[in-house]
Structures are given as structure tokens and as C-alpha cells.
Amino acid sequence: MPTIKDVATMTGVSIATVSRVLNNQGGYSEETREKIESAAREINYYRNKMAASLKKSSARIIGLIMPNAPTLFYGDIVEGIETVASRNNYSVIITHAGEDGTNLMDCVSLMAERRVEGLIIASISLDEAVENQIQNLAFPVVLVSTKSNSGIPYIKVDDQTAAYDATTYLIKHGHRAVAIAGPNMQDTIAGLPRVAGYRQAMLDHNLPVESEWIHSGTFSFESGIEAMHAFFRLVHRPDAVFAVSDDTALGIMNTAGDLGLRVPDDIAVIGYDNTRVAEMANPALTVVSQPFFQMGAKAVQKLTTAIDSGQVIESEILKHRIFERRSV
Amino acid sequence: MPTIKDVATMTGVSIATVSRVLNNQGGYSEETREKIESAAREINYYRNKMAASLKKSSARIIGLIMPNAPTLFYGDIVEGIETVASRNNYSVIITHAGEDGTNLMDCVSLMAERRVEGLIIASISLDEAVENQIQNLAFPVVLVSTKSNSGIPYIKVDDQTAAYDATTYLIKHGHRAVAIAGPNMQDTIAGLPRVAGYRQAMLDHNLPVESEWIHSGTFSFESGIEAMHAFFRLVHRPDAVFAVSDDTALGIMNTAGDLGLRVPDDIAVIGYDNTRVAEMANPALTVVSQPFFQMGAKAVQKLTTAIDSGQVIESEILKHRIFERRSV
DNA sequence: AGCATCAACGTAAACGTTTACGTTGATGGA
């Protein structure tokens, strides 16, 4: 590959001068700039950012670690990140941490070795080892749609009050037997808090909650199908359900239809996330939304200002919002 | 940041020895290996891949350029790429090319400057300038879900026969008035060929096609809504529609329902892509599928073998497949 | 004429690795 040296000898100047014009730093005549630029074009020269980064010890790269399952909001969050990253002249390098973040430590190490200047970890819960590792990193880290209990800054919505608001919304619309579908009871970030919010809402409205109304599971479509079947078999059947994801909500809605129930007349359902499927569902799905694009964008903003200023990043709770559609 | 030099002086050996143990190259005693490794751990040393890449002139990075709209298959294609990339010790760096690939050239230049060893461009159609630029690149490039007419290798399904098969499928199921919704008539890659396939299928079965049955548009949900309304107003109303994307198909299905038509009884619909929404639709959407994950995976495989062997990459037509569900 | 100033360059060190090549001391065999 051609180097700066090649274009220097071609034009009969020093490499310093070439470097100067390539970076618009001034200190050269208009004539030589033209000579250099045309020479560079001629031999198809691309500057070597690895070398430049090494010298400047700044690679202008932001790392992104994602969970392995490409959920529907995957694209939005990446897009949010990449948009403001590239606006600030950063590139983003992406890795998957394996099923439930197994090789997260390796991913973090890789990012450190690549000398990223900031790191985003999305939707993965960290164990103690990783939290320790992150504490000792030389660059800022921010969590997105997940949190930490050891001071690593995060950006997320408040799952508990979001769940509270969702079930309250159902209650306000006249439902008294509301169920929750899909929470993972091991998940202290997106599982338990949502159940807690659900419970609290029921309690605050003096509504009893039967244990069968809490149907744990995953965020998947299938999980919704399974939950709905379980609900259907109950003597005291719920008349509304709060699903932990849009996919799960769709599972609920579809099997409700299969079982002869009409949404929202016989059973109302509210989703969680507001992914693109929500508006495409039939009936369109009412949801509490997480602003994924904005989360990604905010994360990069925080990182870049932290990089520039050296200040620590503050966590931020983004506000969720209920999008009213047709499913309740 | 600590360097190899720091751990060398800490342990009283030369940087060469440190480098050797860090790369398991042999030529050192077990004792010094342990000393070096513990020293490295102690000062939180991460090797600098930028420096190593510079020296070895191999960055082990694969570039990925994506369209700006985060479609539903976005995640699958990225996941396919990243999975086999990381398996081969490559990192992937991702960029968006702006609305319909406006700054594609800049993206490609950026990739070249970052010294990626292979480049994937997904779902963006290239103009002549970019094709020229790509021809002169020093590393292999492969297109995914798009194609080129100047010899740049691509991986995609055959849009025309896929469209042919989709409409034939509808015809075989007893439909005679089948329409097509959403094709972009400017799009020579995913627009025109699909219309051609549709037309050919109709022709081969001696079915007339009315001009209003071809409702051009975009790949969006809204496009489906609009198309369905248009179809509904027709005197000779279609009894089946082939939609150019799953989103569009959903738009068709939903507004069909709103207009009092039942799917598939009054109107059948077949989608295109087989994104995650297809199985979650109600009724579940019959589609012709594009194997997005596999496309990404294949792309990286081709790149890595091209990188290792220096051979040129051959284009490949992946076979589509019809997933029968409930919408026809 | 003499001097300062400045535009327009050139020189060379440095960034943190990798690696070809050289060195050393111990070991074994004849």
C-alpha cells in the first residue's frame, strides 16, 4: 500500500509537508497542496489511521458490546449510537457477548486492546468480575438498558415505575384482574422490578393479585403464547395482561384470538418496548416505550464529553411513555 | 497507559521476551512467563493492538456499511457477520451510509483508512463512482442483499425468481387476481426484478394483470396500508397480493381487516423477507424468506478466505424458500 | 544595508509493537 512517503517522494517534498496538507494544518503553498493532493489521488493513497492513532494515542473508536440475541430493538440502539458517533468522527466497533454475556470479560479486554476511547454495554447484566474489570479501565464506560450496583453509569428507563404505570393504565381502563406475562424471576434488572411495579399498582388500587397471574418466562413471542394458554385455563381468568415485551404481548394477543377471545374486548394487553411491531400488530399494540435510539445517542454524547473533559459520567433515567393504540 | 516496556522493566527482562510470552511464542522459561503475566495483571496492562497492527500491517478488522434505516432484519445480518468474524478473530466496525447511501464514498474511504482487511456493504445500491472506488481498493469487498454490474461480488437471493415463486404460490392456491404491493420502480435491484418475476408468473399461467394491480411504493408498513386502500377501491379487486416486504404485507393485512376483508379468505397475502414479525403476525404471515443471518455469515467466510488466499470472491445466489403459514 | 519577520518547508524523534538476528551460558557427547 502506498504510504505518505510515496507521495512525498513523488512530489519532491518531505513527509512532514504531506502530513500537513492531509490534515489541513497550513504551512504550505497552494501550489504544493495541489501537487500533493493529485499525487495522492493518482497512486490511490489512503492515510493509515492505525499509524496516526498510535502516534496521537487516540483511535477515535467507540466500543459497543451487545447481547447475542438480535432483538427487534437491536437496530435502533445501534443506529442511535452510530449516528452521533460518526457525527463526532468516531467509528464504532461492535461485539457480541455470547448467550447472556458469557464472554463479556473477553469482549471488554478486546475493546481495551483495541484502545477504544469509550465503551457501551447494552442490555447485558454484569457479574462482579466484570464490574471490577470495568472499574480499572482507562476509558469511560456506560451501560445502556441495564444497570450496575457498583457505580458504573447507566442509561435506562425506570422499569419499576414503567411497570407500575402500565398496570395502572390497565386498571384505569376498567380492568381489575390484570396479569403479568414473561418476567424472568432471576433477572434483577428487567424482571423483578417489573413484577414489583405491577404488584405495587395492584396494591395501590386495592386489587388482589393471584399467584397464577404472574406467569414468569422470557421476552419471547413463545413465552406470550405459553402464558396466555396458562391464563386461559384459570378459573379466575385475567381480563388484562401486562407483557414484559412487545413480542410477548403479540404472543398473548395471537393465542387469545386463537382461543376465541377478542382483544381488547375480552382481554386487554399492553406491551413493553415499543418496537416496530407494536404499530404493525393487529390490533395495534398499546405499549410503554423505551426510547432505544435516544438511549444510544445519549450514551455516545455522554462518552464523548467524558472523553473530552475527563469528568465522570452520571447515570440517567430516561422517561418512558405510554403509546395508546388499540389493544386496551 | 502501561506499555510492554513497563512490564519489561518491572520483571527485569527485555520487551522482546514480554512480547513473546504475550503471544505464546515460546523461547522463555516457565518462571519468567509467570513473572511477566503477574506483572502485567498487576499494572493492568492491555496490549496495544494498534501498534501491533501497524507492525504486522494487519488490523484484523472487517468493515460493515449499512443503510441508514434500521430495518427489522438489521440485527440478523449484523449478527451473522459478527458471529463468524469473531470466530476468526476479526472485529467488525460498522458505519451507516446515510439515506440511500449518500455518503457511501466517505464510508468506504474511512474503512480504507482504518485498514480493514475486508468490507461488506449491505442493502445499498452503488453508483458508478463508488463502484470505481471499490475496484481500486487493496482489500476484498463483498455486497450483501444488493448487487453490482461491474463485477463486485455479491450474495443475495434471486429477486426475480423469488417473486415468480411467490406469485406462483398464490396462483396455485386458487387466486387469479393477484396484485403486487410496494415495488420501487426506480430500484433495479429489489424493485424491477420483483415486478418482472410477478409479471412472468402471471403470464405463464395465462392470467391478465391489470395496471392498477401493480402498486409501487416502498418497503414500509405505510406503503402496504396505502396499497390496500387503493386495491379496495378497484372495480376488479385483487384476491391476493404479493408484498415486497413483511412490513408491507402487514400493512396490507391490517387494513384489509379494517376494510372488513378477512385474510386469507377474502384476500390472501404473501410477504417477503421472513423477518421476526412474520411469525408474530395474525394470521401468521406466509413469506418467501431471505436468509439474512446466513448471508452475513457467508459474506465473512468469503472475505476471510479471500484475505488468506488472495483469490477473488465469487458471487453467490442463495436460495430463497417459501415459509407456509396462515395468510394464504 | 542591515535586521527582524515570516511563509514554507525539512529533520528527526516518538508512539508501542513485532521479529530477524545475535548473544550467552549450560549441557551432552566424543
Added chain:
DNA sequence: TCCATCAACGTAAACGTTTACGTTGATGCT
């Protein structure tokens, strides 16, 4: 005892930039 061999290192150059510092010649001013 002498030599070859080899494990276990060390030396130093190189990768392609950036940049502090130095140089040169022209220009303007007094």
C-alpha cells in the same frame, strides 16, 4: 577437554504517522 547444540534471552530496526524544532530565503522596514 573441546565443541556443537540449544534454551533463553537481548538488540535494534521497522511499521506509518505526527509534531516540536530547526532552517532557509524572501520581504518589509528603518
